[in-house]
Amino acid sequence: MEFLALILFVLVCLVLMLGYPVAYALAGTALLFASVCALFGVFDMAYLHALPSRLYGIMTNQTLLAVPLFVFMGIMLEKSKVAELLLAAMSQMFGRFRGGLAISVVLVGMLMAASTGIVGATVVTMGLLSLPSMLNRGYHPAFATGSICATGTLGQIIPPSIALVLLGDVLSSAYQQAQLDMGIFSPESVSVGDLFVGALLPGLLLVVLYLCYVLLCSRFKPHWFESSVTAAAPLTLLPLLKALLPPLLLMLLVLGSILTGLATPTEAAGVGAFGALLLALISRQLSIATLKEVMLGTTKVTSMVFLILIGASVFSLVFRGLGGEALIEDFFAALPGGVFAAMLLVMLVIFLLGFILDFIEITFVVVPIVGPVLLAMGVDPVWLGIMIAINLQTSFLTPPFGFALFYLRGVAPASVKTSDMYKGVVPFIVIQLALLVMLAIWPQLATWLPAQLYG
Template sequence: MSAEILTILMFVTLMATIALGHPLAITLAGVATLFGLIDNGGNISALFQMFINNAWGIEQNYVLVAIPLFIFMAQILDRSKVSEGLFDALYIVLGGMRGGLGMAVIVVSTVFAATTGIIGASVVAMGLMAGPALLKRGYDRGLASGIICSSGTLGILIPPSIMLVVYGGLTGLKETSVGNLFAGAILPGILLSSLYLGYVAVRCAINPQLGPPIPEEDRTATLKQKVMMTVKSFVPPFGLILTVMGTILAGVATPTEAAALGCIGAMVLALFNRKLNFEVLKLACEATLRTTAMIMLLFIGGKMFSVVFLSMGGGDVVADMLLGMDVSPYVVLAIMMMVVFIMGMFIDWAAILLVVVPIFTPIAGDLGFNPLWFAMLVCVNLQTSFLTPPFGYALFYFKGVAPPEYTMGDIYRGIMPFVVIQVIGLCLLVGFPEIITWLPSLFFGG
């Protein structure tokens, strides 16, 4: 059977099994086993030896130790209620503006994203805090849903991000090391956050009924009190961000070592907030174990899939098809981004990375694209996977904790403008690569 036919059949089978609702890691491993046996003539021993070698290589990757450490840090922070103090302060500072409470949610989510790296924690925390508050203050339910879901997804992009650690572990390239990816993601994350803020400000200025300001009786704080509240609430999370990101960008610590420092910093913050006890540590460890096991199982299943796909010539088939097109390299880039976007509507981000990175990264290199720039485009694109129906995880995270007044119709309606904003942000990154490459070149050279 030709490589072209096997490539088509492998992807069709993968999509069909995913649609049937089987666990993703098992699906990837099962499809890989089936087509690996077809490709090598049924040699079970040789196929399993290849799987064992590649799985062992993943488990030996030192960079991936940062995954459970960042997850543990996020779990501790989620239970230490650091974000609540910041939200309360910004509620007073920005609440008097049209759309001010919504903008406060975006700012808090941006800061929280820089301390967690996991969107589930961000969306759930903001859903519990801001969902009822926005509803109480008369915000349009669609706009409120879009604000919470979209800003909560910044946690998967703004470092320390688990997705960036996974990407860096997959490529093994110097240009896409975790340190470079962390530095490259800072300005794109700020760009998206700024676009969200601008959208909310403009929409509410045009139609104040969408996001009315808080009543006069709630605006009793003086300017000095507002400044003190803001500074006091910003210092703890900023100190943690400085501990993690500062040590990486300064070259003092590796991402794995910085993640360990972040865990210590998170426990210190929890201690100051009187939230650090045996029960919190137990729950954080259990959640870390479950999440890490899920990610590593996906890693192994995805690695099995990509190894079989590449060994049977699937990567060459895709490369020849894309590189053989008589079009601009940016048209090929647009096709690859569209593939990632569509896959994000149905598949988990980790599985998408494990499938497309080994295939698309060499193609991007052949087209002359900067590997770091291309990597960040993929990651920004994947952020939309948490928002796009039918399987946008952020939508269901929010629905699970939101008041019953928020319907799935409200949520779907509310996130659509923010998906468009993210696409606009992606286009800006394509047009202005320096947004991605400037900070890595500043800190790490090259």
């Protein structure tokens, strides 16, 4: 019967590729497939009796409460013109150097990622603010668009990240399932805070790799950058502090409260949402119309995430009922390379699925299937979460369905070719894959800091 689970997985991927809404594709395909299988007596509908408790668990999940709060924080900061002030200050600081505007884009993208955690908002904002300036100064369109897209995806790995919140919840369930399968009953789990702490060093390392690539290109490909570097205006401290302090203070409040153990990620998300609201009020960007727009945007994004989660719950119940998890366990156990081969295969599958699926779909469909099996094989849950998060980050850049490419295409001038955007992101995809290799060789990059803070 296990081969039916494989057929179900392939069918779901085909329905998703046809463009149907993700939540409906997951739940609808799984229910129809289960109904047909039940008619032939190869599926026990009793598995679906667990669905109400699953849905109730989603509604009462304190961890997932962080999703609308972080989304609210990110959209509100986008309306507060924080990125505009940051880019102006950074351009003033680095504008006197060749490639200075690109360096500014990477640094501002890092700060925006640590403040908002939303890829779409960062890419669109940076595209509107910096792409025209980069093109006017003589930057190669491929390099300009590639750097903006890649920098925007930093919100996937640098906390607070919506992807890490969702991964933390899914891996927590997978960890508990793996322990139950091994006959272990323990209250220990994988927390979102662990993933936040574990992602700090890899996230900062990725920023350093981006900067190194920009500097190398400015040295060996000078024709990609400014046609001429003019003397910048004298750097004044007050505008720089005015631009840097708000996002830095918000980062300190959100991440500092999590790292010191003063607040859970959900509580820190509430602090961040209130802080973003306060920044908008101080910068005189808050109005009833703005607040309504932010709340509407938050509701749309949150509804999408939770509806996909409900659809994924239906799919996972049917997949488990068809023996899909046993099929995965047997397949991984038969691999000659053991844990290494299993991890390599999972990373490869996630990377390839990133060409056609969104990170939310992969998180809710693939991770619950392979997570319990890998964790039962002894894989460190924090390291696994960070590896998956960085791999999912490439899904925003890989053509043809990379969402960062779609976001930038919507705001880029017509003179910028889509082919240039595709070419521009390739080196950054290679950099992200290189970081994955580094994490595979040195897992301590992800596990050392959580071990120091939480023992």
